Amino acid sequence: MYRSAESTATLTQMDAPNGTLRLRGDSPMSELRCNGYAVVHGAIPPDRAARYVNEIYRWLESVGKGFKADDRDTWHVQCMPRFQKGGLYKRYGVAHEQFAWDIRTEPAVIDAFAQIWGTDELLVSFDAINASFPFPSDELGQAAKPWPHVDQSPTRSSMHCIQGIINLLENGPDDGGLMVLEGSMSLFAEFFRAHPQLRPEEGWPEIDWYSHSDDTLQWFYERGCKWKKIEAGPGDLILWDSRMIHYGDAAKGDRPRVATYVCYKPAKTITSEKLEAKKECFRERWGTSHDPLNFRISRPNAGDYTLEPKESVYPRRGPTLSERALKLAGIVEY
Known part of the structure; x- marks a missing residue:
């Protein structure tokens, strides 16, 4: 765990739905701000x-x-x-399993995001888990291929969201996990300015997602960007800026990767409409995308989420949540 160094902290302005948020800088946060990613060791x-x-x-x-x-x-x-992909699980009510909620309420994990946003009054995403096993190469097929993307709309150029992974097993170079294109965060806005031909006629979508192709990645390679595998130990928290090009690599060695995704943002910045939608997601045990405020819903029989025979949409049992967890869920007000 680390603490904010108030006497030496620098403050960086970022976009927020209902105001301006500020990033408090100390060593890990300075790394996040400068490089686009950081690892907080021993969060669990x-x-x-x-x-x-x-x-x-x-x-x-x-x-x-x-x-x-x-x-x-x-x-x-x-x-x-x-x-999905090498081992991304969103279905079967897994976002609301007790272990998922226990991880979300780990004190040092919450503390890291509280220091990013300058408040501990946070909301959390109802995100997925990852269990990537070293399957035979012929079984994964397309799911084993890289899927480089950013989780931020081109309409937002400032720092908007910090994503997180709780790594639960030793994670080395061949065990699957987060791949980041170093240097790409600082080029996020410049890339879209330099490629107006990629902009749809109706304008850039508000959805926080953009998928990169080999052709668009070449522009970043020409500017010195290189891929890096983020390695981490059991209980480490990996943080990265949503403007960073990244993807989750499939496990290639002989060990599995096990992790959960976590993301927190200030509760006061959510809209009333999104808060009601968040409460519905909790009641129905639906999952969400990474952003706790500006989220997309993963609900059964919507989009490509078609239920399989005998597939349950609920966790094995409903989670028992503390008051802190209920506040993170948006059910209880701060």
């Missing part, structure tokens, strides 16, 4: 990280597709619940 103690891994394994087994954590012969795609 190793023993609790190990417990969360076991709970995620039990969740994977509970779906009943045949996966057994202690039997590598079951480490196959067909033995897993439905996932």
Whole structure:
């Protein structure tokens, strides 16, 4: 854990729906501001990280597709619940499993985001988990390919959102995980100014997403940007700016990757409409995208989310939440 150095902190202005937020700078935050990413070591103690891994394994087994954590012969795609990319799980009510909420209320994790935003009155995303196993290469197919993107609309050029990953297992160069294109954050606005031909006739969409192709990535390579794999230990918190080009790599070695996604922003900046939508998501146990305020909803039978036979849309049991967790969910006011 780290604390804000008030006497030496620099303040950086960023966009917010209902005002101006400020980033407090000390060593990890300065790294985030300058490089676009940072790793906060030991945000969760190793023993609790190990417990969360076991709970995620039990969740994977509970779906009943045949996966057994202690039997590598079951480490196959067909033995897993439905996932995206190398191991991104959004379905089966997983965003509201008890372990997901326990991780979201880890004190040092909340503290890191409180220091980013200068307040501990935060809302949290109802985001996904990741369990990427070293599946045989012929099983993942397209899901194993890089998917470089940014999670910020071209209509917003200032710092708008900081995303997070709670890493739960030792994560080395071949274990899958976050890949970032170093140097791309500072070029975010310049790229879109330099490529007006990419702008749709109706204008850039407000949705916080832009997918990069090999052709558009070349522009960044020519300016010295290089890919870097972010390595982390059990319980480390990985932070990155949504303007950073990134993707989640598939596991290629012999160890799995297990992690959860977390993202917090100030509660006072959410609109009344989005707050009501957030409460509905909680009641229905729906997931959301990374931004706790300007989120997209992952609901059953909407878009490409078509239920499989016997697929449950609810967690195994409803989570029991503390008052702090209920405030993070937007159910109880600060």
